[in-house]
Amino acid sequence: MSTETTLCVSEIFHSIQGESSFAGWPCAFVRLAGCGHGCRYCDTAYAEEAGTAMTVEQIVRRALAFEAPCVEVTGGEPLLQPGAFELLSTLCDHHPAVLLETGGFLPVERVDPRVHAIIDIKAPSSGVAAENCATNFALALDTPERFEFKIVVASREDYEWAKSYIAGHDLPGKCSIIFGPVFGHLEPRLLAEWILRDRLPVRMQLQLHKYIWNPDARGV
Template sequence: MVKLKLSEIFFSLQGEGPLVGMPSLFFRLYGCNLNCSWCDTPYSREPYPFFEKEIEELVQQWKENFPQIPYVVITGGEPLLQEGAIPFLEALIANGAKPLLETNGSLPIAGLPEGVIVVMDLKPPSSNMVEFNRYENLDFLREKDAVKIVIQDRRDFEWAINLVEQADLLKKTQVFFSPAHPFLSPKELASLILETKLPLRLQVQLHKMLGLK
């Protein structure tokens, strides 16, 4: 039986990305291969505790407790570090779920099941992780997927705009810009986005605004 290491399981509104506002069941997988300067989930990696569950248990937990909720979010940490992540996604799809995978973009996404919605980070200079971006992943993103870029300052913003234009991202997938709290306010980022006259999306982490998990 394949087991996964998890940091937490919770039910909440999806606060970001293509499914924003949608009630979803979240499985936060444990472990990460990056160390972003403004990480907001440091507890999902060492030295913090984790627990293990078999894939079949997790699928049953969703089916029995949330039969009317199709959206299951697999987040981290970095879910794709675990060998069981893709079998878990496949099992969810086989049982009628609509899984969304949140990945930091440093690992290959080419082999993901067709039914998965992918939200992939691109790490800007302020993260101190920019060298881990796997740009070839952009070729596998579809219209239903998304790229998320956290913006701390104007340097990050200019880097992100250059990347969006060079990779022609707006013709491939959805693009979300998020302000890095407390360095840049949503209003400041909104002003920067409007200056570009590009169809970029401002993302403000709805769940945190509402005091939800």
């Protein structure tokens, strides 16, 4: 590793992966700074702060030092920083399980194909549903093993919208889709009942880290 590309980093930490199909695994997280999309239920607003400048080499060394089974680059919105693509590729050169969690506002075609991309689809209650990047769906249908989509719902209206949205983009049965409740806004039991009633082919998740630690804690 010799690259001098610099990124703004909010935090690097070791925790239990709380979301996605990798939930429950120990994971090294690299949270990049910056977003600006203004999602109403954002739980990492502190990542909007400037962060600390670090080279790709420094970031990779810090992340690999945890010796975790998986490494995730997240945000904020990590793909806002051009150096994120180099960071992801460099991590893939040194680790077999590299994850990207992105807000779903930006296209992911430049992301190294070795990366497993977890892409948010924003529901109406987020206030930014109009910004979902639909080009990511076509890419995912071509290589579904590389992608999964996550929708966080805060209400029955969000759920009905999400059900129609994924059907309209031909995702059910072809891509991994995960529904989860907005923590503190929707009772998990209700979401589970809706999914079961509709025989919806999606996976349900809870934000595991928020049940283990304080929901507002950083670095978890």
